[in-house]
Amino acid sequence: MEGSRERTPHSGVVKRRSKSQSYRRSIRTCFGVASGLSLTPALTARRMNICRKAPRSQNITEKVKPEHLALLVKTEWQLSYVTPLYQFRHTQLKTYARQLSAFIAAEKQQGLAVEVGGLQNTFKVSFSVLQGLAETNDDPETVLIQVQSKPMFARQEDPPKTVWSGWLSCINGNPEYLQSLPKDFTCLPLFCSKGAEGLSSLVKSWLQRTFDCCFGPLDINQTTLQWLAALWTNCHMETNIQKLKMIWTLPVVPPLQVTYTVDSDDALELWRSTRESSAEKSRGAEDEVCIDFSEVTRFMQGLMSHFYRHFRVDLSAGELNQVSSALGSAKLNGKIKISSSRYLISIFSLLTECALLKMPI
Amino acid sequence: MDNLAKHLLQRLMRRIPASMLQSTLDKWGRLTAEKRKSLDFTQSKLTITQELVALCEESELTVKHITELEMIYVTENPNQGMWHTFQLLDPEDDAHSVELMQFKEQFKSHLSELKRNVSVKIKKHTDEAVWIRVAWGDGLSRPNHLKATYVVHYLQTPYVFVNALSSKNKPLLLQALTLSTKHQQIKAANLSGQKLTALRDLLMRQYQQVFPTKYPSPLPESDQSISKLRIEKVQAEASANRHRMAGETFGDGMLPALQSAFFQLETKFKDPTNEAMTQRDEPFICSVKFSSSNLLESLRHCASSGIASTPVTPLLSSIPLKGRNYFVITDNVPNA
Numbered sequence: 001m002e003g004s005r006e007r008t009p010h011s012g013v014v015k016r017r018s019k020s021q022s023y024r025r026s027i028r029t030c031f032g033v034a035s036g037l038s039l040t041p042a043l044t045a046r047r048m049n050i051c052r053k054a055p056r057s058q059n060i061t062e063k064v065k066p067e068h069l070a071l072l073v074k075t076e077w078q079l080s081y082v083t084p085l086y087q088f089r090h091t092q093l094k095t096y097a098r099q100l101s102a103f104i105a106a107e108k109q110q111g112l113a114v115e116v117g118g119l120q121n122t123f124k125v126s127f128s129v130l131q132g133l134a135e136t137n138d139d140p141e142t143v144l145i146q147v148q149s150k151p152m153f154a155r156q157e158d159p160p161k162t163v164w165s166g167w168l169s170c171i172n173g174n175p176e177y178l179q180s181l182p183k184d185f186t187c188l189p190l191f192c193s194k195g196a197e198g199l200s201s202l203v204k205s206w207l208q209r210t211f212d213c214c215f216g217p218l219d220i221n222q223t224t225l226q227w228l229a230a231l232w233t234n235c236h237m238e239t240n241i242q243k244l245k246m247i248w249t250l251p252v253v254p255p256l257q258v259t260y261t262v263d264s265d266d267a268l269e270l271w272r273s274t275r276e277s278s279a280e281k282s283r284g285a286e287d288e289v290c291i292d293f294s295e296v297t298r299f300m301q302g303l304m305s306h307f308y309r310h311f312r313v314d315l316s317a318g319e320l321n322q323v324s325s326a327l328g329s330a331k332l333n334g335k336i337k338i339s340s341s342r343y344l345i346s347i348f349s350l351l352t353e354c355a356l357l358k359m360p361i
Numbered sequence: 362m363d364n365l366a367k368h369l370l371q372r373l374m375r376r377i378p379a380s381m382l383q384s385t386l387d388k389w390g391r392l393t394a395e396k397r398k399s400l401d402f403t404q405s406k407l408t409i410t411q412e413l414v415a416l417c418e419e420s421e422l423t424v425k426h427i428t429e430l431e432m433i434y435v436t437e438n439p440n441q442g443m444w445h446t447f448q449l450l451d452p453e454d455d456a457h458s459v460e461l462m463q464f465k466e467q468f469k470s471h472l473s474e475l476k477r478n479v480s481v482k483i484k485k486h487t488d489e490a491v492w493i494r495v496a497w498g499d500g501l502s503r504p505n506h507l508k509a510t511y512v513v514h515y516l517q518t519p520y521v522f523v524n525a526l527s528s529k530n531k532p533l534l535l536q537a538l539t540l541s542t543k544h545q546q547i548k549a550a551n552l553s554g555q556k557l558t559a560l561r562d563l564l565m566r567q568y569q570q571v572f573p574t575k576y577p578s579p580l581p582e583s584d585q586s587i588s589k590l591r592i593e594k595v596q597a598e599a600s601a602n603r604h605r606m607a608g609e610t611f612g613d614g615m616l617p618a619l620q621s622a623f624f625q626l627e628t629k630f631k632d633p634t635n636e637a638m639t640q641r642d643e644p645f646i647c648s649v650k651f652s653s654s655n656l657l658e659s660l661r662h663c664a665s666s667g668i669a670s671t672p673v674t675p676l677l678s679s680i681p682l683k684g685r686n687y688f689v690i691t692d693n694v695p696n697a
Contacts, residue, residue: 252662254654263646270630270645273637305632306645310624310690311677312670313663 051290055231055346057238064132069341077192079218079334081355084185085211093127101125103206124148135171138178140186142169164195172349189355219334225323230296232325236268241325250318274298362418369427369506374410377434389430432494439557442524446552449519451545467541475533480504490515497530520564551687554620562617564684606671607664610678616657622686624649
């Protein structure tokens, strides 16, 4: 077997180059290993859900204020995970805002260059609650942090511009895990940020000091990207996703990028056909029934085998970097964009799950 | 120097990178050596531009001279913008004897017949390429020198490369080209990209070709290899075969730096494990775009490393063999 080929992260099995039955069977038997079990022995065993409810189009404008939703959608967010915050109080937000402002000012004075494009006068921080995103009783309410500033030579009447924003949330977090946390801890594991990297570091730094927590990058791994490809295709039943676009990179010199765009109706038919082949599923209420990861795998394999039939290139030798549709885009380096508020909850529930998987304990 | 000439010069100066200014101005030769020496190239581009405009005004240079400068710059740095390839078809009997002067005259006269107020400049480059710059006007307005079309043609080859041509002027240019090269038809060659040199090298096969041989290696002597050596030998053979086939398909050494290839697929979905989809009558509509800083080298590496199965599929081998990078694949015509 070729030693020079790279393996994709989730496939622990040796692949054969030809697309035959045994190739597919071997993926399925190894699936248990690839389910993303957290490595450390935990009080609560957290694992990536193998079964997931299909995202339903939800009109959440009744639960969440439209102006809050407008802040979240159609923007690309950089994802990080954060460990539970110690003694965080939703009632102390004004205090936190003052403290963070002071912190940023102090760091700036120490000569830490915060490049926000041109000289900035002062930074004004605001903390607010984005009510309505928390789904379960265990989910703490989402907190939004915004940093605004006025350029040095701005006029008085010019409104301050938001130069950085970030939000902490927990959407449909695993109730077992959330309930197992000691009383003083607030779990908001998903951190989304947008804006200058310097400000992101400062905000994270302050949060780390103040709430004794840790941040880390939340990469959207191959499994999650595949989930999104399948889930977004599933959404095409309710909402037109226009196209399903996937970008792979193949490990050759120079690196080869493959952009594979599938017509949404055809993608949906393929998706439906992989679901129908599961004997247990009832035909009627498709959307109420769980989606199994094995169906996602079959869907991806269908796409890859169509590709192989034409180009005789094995896409699984490379890495899936990006998945996008009219509903949003997700990139391997942890960048996500949601274009429609209708599926915001579902997608961020998936991401909350990914963030919780990263918790060290 | 009128305002148009000044504006054109300023625009051009923004395009030319600082590192290339001096050499480009030297090649232009419209300013005396003395004047050129007076320019201080260590200043900011804005300052140099202002000084240059002043010098050109002194020398009473016109739009004509500035367009010369632009042409020199573009000719020396052709890998910008988007080049589209066309192919001339059905040559007349005397097509192969068309030479430069004849072509120049014919092209200029045909084009001016088709459209009034066009400004045409034709130059032969050192590598035998004929460069044409066309600024388009119409009955009412002067030629627009800010959005000139560039055409590159190698006489006695059927290929024409075009940059910055609007759809309005396309039929006129193509007709003028067809007539002046004594052909009867011209069609899009489905090859486009940013790097003119890559497109040209690909079409003119100016890279190391590898020709298939029946006996790639000397005949082996009878050997008494033990089992382990046999495994290594088989692996080495398989690897050598892949490398050979990769080279035969794509070429050896440095390959033209084509940057992308696009396939529109409209074929049926065929997968023995998925009956529902295989039984569909309608095609599965999708598109695939391959991109890389050097696509042919990436594909060659795919073939030699086994990521692409060898022999290489005709879809991919068509890129170097047919010299194109845009394909529409349907079930009826495998290589449209």
